[in-house]
Amino acid sequence: MSAAPARALVVDDERMNREVIVANLRAAGFETVTAEDGVQAWGILNAHPNSFDVILLDRRMPRMNGMELLTRLKADERLNHIPVIMQTAYAETEDISEGITAGAYYYLAKPLDRRLLLSVTEAAIADHQRRLRLQDDLDKRTTAMRLLDRGRFRFRTLDEGHTLAVALARACPQARHLVAGLSELFTNAVEHGNLGIDFDEKAELVAAKRWRQEIEARLDTPRGRGRWVDVQVDRQADGVRFVIRDQGDGFNWRAFDRISPERAFAPHGRGIALARRLAFTSVEFNDAGNEVTCWVASGGNDAQAETPPSVTCTEAAVISEAPPETVSEEIQLARTMQMELLPSAQSLAEIERRLGVRLSAHFETSSTLGGDLWGLQPIDDGRLGLWLADFSGHGLTAALNTFRLHSLVANCTPVADMPAAFLAEVNRRLVGLLPLGQYATMLYGVVDLVAGSFRYAAAAMPPPLLRRPDGQVVRGDGAGLPLGVSAHAVYAERNIPLCPGALLFMASDGLADSMALDGNRLGAAGVESLLEASARNLGKDTDAVLAPFLAQIQRPLRDDLTALCCACP
Template sequence: MAKLLVVDDEPINLDIIANCLEDEHQLSFAHDGLEAWQMLKEEPSLYDGVILDRMMPRMDGMDVLKRLKADTRFRDVPVIMQSAADSSEQVAEGLAAGAWYYLAKPYAPKALRSIVNAALDDRRNRKDLARIGGELHRILCMTDSATFSFRSLDDVTVLSSALAQMCPSPESASMGLAELMLNAVEHGNLGIDYAEKGRLIEDGLWKEEVERRLAEPDQADRHACLSLRREAGRLSFTIFDQGQGFEWRDYLDLDPARAFDSHGRGIAMARHLAFSSLEYQGTGNQVTVTIALTEPDPNKPEAGEDG
């Protein structure tokens, strides 16, 4: 059972969350942000996730979230922020600060369980990926160009983690590459659209449906490709699928209108957190991203500036 820290200054909210999750997870409780931060510092490796109220006395949820994401011990711990403060600006602020999800009060217990389980699965997958990828680090650092084919969720998991070891920030690179590759598989090759994915996640059937479609005869020879190229001071990755594309412009930024959906943030998060640049071509079945290998010199003028 995963260990979760639940933080809320209202006892009734703690009771609601306990009734919803205590059969599946081990729960600890804090009554404000300062108490939560002390508990986290005392046992930094204890908690697998945090359910965090936004508005609390002594230290509010945003302050706790910023501290978590600034501390290397907690950067991979998913934080689900829950609050009645649900304006577009507040939602965008919470997501930009690093919340894995922003849940508006009141919410259905089914939604909370689904989101918590998805966040915990995501963390477990990324930890496994980091172990796999680390073994390939030396080989990949000697690679100047390569092309890989992938078609399944397992392929995405292994390949994104391995290639991320070439990058200065493997954790963010792994997240970004995995999101784009996953989009190539599910939306591109398998044709699962946004609304259908939402329904499948809500019913707990998303992974099963992906596997079912991959097993269909007309998918046997269908795959996506990832090409990498090492260039001066950067890595370039191009991902291509055999689908018809999608309205990629709608997903380049965090849209508050979709903030409470169970998905739909991956491309925006990848663009802003993982890559130096991200550019879709054509209908959206090809995307190229770059990652800088060296930090820019703040004293060196940009191209086109007077030197």
């Protein structure tokens, strides 16, 4: 973890856009500085060239637009290492090509997707810090490598590749820029070549945050242990040649040797193109794609040497949905722990096996930590307790309360088959624990397949809904005193008849309160409409119900959003 929070410069002429980005970045632990146009941003960067880890740059602005500023930045040795994330409402292919050619790290299309904004910013900062570390390593290494005339090296792991990249870069005049390019090609040789991870597979691993883990695991297989990357270096009068050969089956390098506008929005897959542009005069693959020859021309008058290399994307692969490095480790740990409170995929599979009901959930927090929680309570082979709770507020305070609730619920199992008593018991235990102004809303119900009913009690929750097989939606009643307000609260037990093929749906108020891109809240009626509409495509899980709305929801979310589906056999 870095000692100081990473700092972003947010450049946008629209105040609202600036505020949205700043709010998101600050919530994620970044420091931010804002500028209203390119002129102001240039002034700030000139005065503080070493103060920023990333720049978020709007394309269309008065006085000096984003492209002009980007061009200036890339021409300035003091500033050209800072990754620039362009934003544009006009995701035109030409715009993207122009921006990427000029050295943009990434393109974000407006309206901004909060999760993408944070993951891309995080990756850009990680790249930048990694690049600084590489350069720092470079500065510390002996310059003896400059005496290297010819050599052959081999390595197996990413770390070894990193070490070699730093050392070999020293053999060349443009060491600073070369190190990132070599590092990129070495990584490619290990992951795509020797270990056989293709583009789509990498995307999945990145999304699941298992990329490094998978690399380590594959390196430890007989195949991984037996495969090496071979590097030959040959200094000639007019430059240095690197030949990098892996022991894989090769790959379709032609698809990746330039940054296509189509992939400007992909989380990875631009390493080769960036490597090409970093400092190499030429980069040529053999037909199969398992050997690459790079040429670095020497001579200070070489046009390539004079062209300021663009900032790299050497580790775009680390894009993830995890909180950025600048969020404290404790918060990251808390998030991991909170996710572990949720029922596991295995427990859902076990419920489906035992009872035949299929459970699915959507759990999305409005900040790193959330105030929603859901759970299940198996009672017997015909009955299942389901609950969904929402603590007032969101963020850390609400999240801490979810841990409290999780423990309390575990102590209420003796009344798991009595929804009203269950809620009263949870309430009794919460009163006195919660500080002033904090409360929880909750729905607890028992899916009874033998009796064909959903018996439930509610504490100020949106009503449970049932979609019948004919598509008709039945609305329950969520009224009840919130938990934690009065020790003497009593709750009503209510009932919705179940039938085979029915779909039970519950959600926190974050769903109805969420805004669509048109600025309208979904509302209770909108939630019912979503459920009704899902019958048309026979949707039986939360993805099917929520997908049409999640595609057009405004992010950042105003509140945590949890939805739960229970499909009856």
